[in-house]
Amino acid sequence: MTRIAVLLSALLAGHAFADTSLTVYTALEADQLKPYQAQFEEQNPGIKLKWVRDSTGIITAKLLAEKSAPVADAVLGVAASSLLVLEKEGMLHGYAAKGVEKLSKQYVDDASPPAWVGMDVWGATLCFNTAEAAKLGLKKPESWKDLLKPEYKGKIVMPNPASSGTGYFDVTAWLKMFGEKDGWAYMDKLHENMAQYTHSGSKPCKQAAAGEFPIGISFEYRAAKLKDGGAPLDLIFPKEGLGWDVEATAIMKGTKNLDAAKKLADWSASKSANELYEKNFAVVAYPGVAKPNAHIPANYEQLLIKQDLRWSAVNRDKILAEWTRRYDAKSEAKK
Numbered sequence: 001m002t003r004i005a006v007l008l009s010a011l012l013a014g015h016a017f018a019d020t021s022l023t024v025y026t027a028l029e030a031d032q033l034k035p036y037q038a039q040f041e042e043q044n045p046g047i048k049l050k051w052v053r054d055s056t057g058i059i060t061a062k063l064l065a066e067k068s069a070p071v072a073d074a075v076l077g078v079a080a081s082s083l084l085v086l087e088k089e090g091m092l093h094g095y096a097a098k099g100v101e102k103l104s105k106q107y108v109d110d111a112s113p114p115a116w117v118g119m120d121v122w123g124a125t126l127c128f129n130t131a132e133a134a135k136l137g138l139k140k141p142e143s144w145k146d147l148l149k150p151e152y153k154g155k156i157v158m159p160n161p162a163s164s165g166t167g168y169f170d171v172t173a174w175l176k177m178f179g180e181k182d183g184w185a186y187m188d189k190l191h192e193n194m195a196q197y198t199h200s201g202s203k204p205c206k207q208a209a210a211g212e213f214p215i216g217i218s219f220e221y222r223a224a225k226l227k228d229g230g231a232p233l234d235l236i237f238p239k240e241g242l243g244w245d246v247e248a249t250a251i252m253k254g255t256k257n258l259d260a261a262k263k264l265a266d267w268s269a270s271k272s273a274n275e276l277y278e279k280n281f282a283v284v285a286y287p288g289v290a291k292p293n294a295h296i297p298a299n300y301e302q303l304l305i306k307q308d309l310r311w312s313a314v315n316r317d318k319i320l321a322e323w324t325r326r327y328d329a330k331s332e333a334k335k
Contacts (some may be wrong), residue, residue, distance in 0.1 A: 166201025173243025
């Protein structure tokens with residue numbers, strides 16, 4: 001073998017064993033990332049995931065800011081309402097993941113090929129600290145409108161919709177449930193009782209669990225985990241209905257690692273991935289995988305309002321501008 005042939009052989013061998021680093025933007029909770037990454041990398045040797053994690057609104061803004069020079073190869077665990085914004089901007093690479101036809105159609109983009117594919121649903125929950133409420137003589141709220149009662153003044157925290165996907169689906173749900181005029185009127189009154197708007201969707205429940213505030217508007221996954229951990233929480237599902245969104249996966253247009261990104265999309269739509277999502281969520285995209293959770297009603301999916309995610313995406317800038325104008329004075333300091 002000639003010297004050139006030896007060098008060429010060595011280069012090819014090195015290339016064959018080189019890992020592909022896939023940059024994935026996510027709004028998943030930090031404690032979800034490790035098992036998801038472990039399963040994907042075990043099933044796809046040679047691809048290593050590099051996470052960039054923040055709350056939904058921050059990740060969405062970051063992706064939009066990088067439109068002309070994308071950094072992310074893919075997104076995983078980002079709200080479908082945000083991905084619809086990116087889709088409108090022409091930033092997503094449509095791809096029909098392997099097995100996508102097995103998923104519930106309402107949790108998959110209706111474009112062909114789909115620009116994004118859903119993983120799971122997360123929805124609104126009130127985290128109610130029973131121990132703190134007893135000390136303060138507070139009754140348990142049963143509805144969104146109960147939160148307007150004077151007894152709750154300064155006792156409630158919720159996520160800022162500009163940074164949190166949870167906060168954004170709360171706001172859009174109130175606008176849908178009560179109508180635009182009455183929805184803003186509701187939020188005006190709720191604002192009077194609000195102690196703080198937090199950066200992330202999970203923080204209000206963590207604060208309620210720690211006894212910092214008796215009521216945190218959050219989402220069911222974090223609430224159930226904290227209750228499992230021994231926190232004195234009751235999970236309340238307001239009777240008017242629950243706002244929600246879909247955590248989803250998409251490939252960024254222009255990625256230099258398209259084949260690896262497609263493998264991530266294939267994994268995300270697989271039954272084995274959905275079985276991991278099920279450990280965290282009551283509703284997943286793969287039918288028949290979800291199991292009962294002791295803290296979440298069996299009819300949870302029926303409690304979700306008729307949310308129009310495309311409407312939420314189209315009106316995002318307008319809604320956030322109005323919300324910020326009215327209520328941002330009570331937001332926690334930006335990171």
